Amino acid sequence: MPFSRYVEIGRVALINYGEEYGKLVVISDVVDQNRALVDRPDEVRRIINFKRLVLTDFKIDIPRLAKKKVLSAALEESEVFSKFENSTWGKKLAKRALKTTQTDFERYQAAVARKKTSAAVKKVFNKLKSASE
Template sequence: MPFTRYVEIGRVAMINYGKENGKLVVISDVVDQNRALVDRPDEVRRVVSFKRLALTDFKVEIPRLARKSVLKSALEESDAFNKFHASSWGKKLESRRAKAATTDFDRYKASVKKTQRGRAIQAAIKKLGK
């Protein structure tokens, strides 16, 4: 399968480093071979290194250096952020966040369920073996 995630105007990318880790942004312009100008409807436009961006499969049709209103309407029309959260990559990130937010008691309950499930599987295997 050929490579399809190119750095281009309108490409949705995820910031993969720093305090904004996990946030989705849209590439608004390419500054040079190492940096891009990224934008998000509720944040200030800024320059980010490509090393801190993970390109997604989603693209929004916007012109270069689009205004906030144009970006917001294009994101609403394409629904790119919601499509990302519905993809397997987005679901995996959400499950990681949910697991990191669990308490000791939640982890204990999960451990008990896992033990019960394992015992039920072993009992079923023994029953089939007889």
């Protein structure tokens, strides 16, 4: 399968480092081979290093250096943020965020549930194994 995630204007990227970790932004211009100008409707346009971005499969059609109004309209029309949240990657990030907010008791309950499930699976597996012999 050929590579399909290119750095281009309108490409949606995920910030993978810093204070804004986990936020989706749109590339509105490429400054040089190491940096891009990124934008989001509710935030200030800024330059970010490519090392701090992870490109997604999503791309919106916007002109270079699009105004906030045009960007907002394109994002609403394509519903990129909701599509990302419903993707496997988005669900994984949401699950990870939920796990970090768990209390000690919730972690304990999850551990007990995993142990109980594992014991049930092991019991069925051993039953099937002994039946096949």
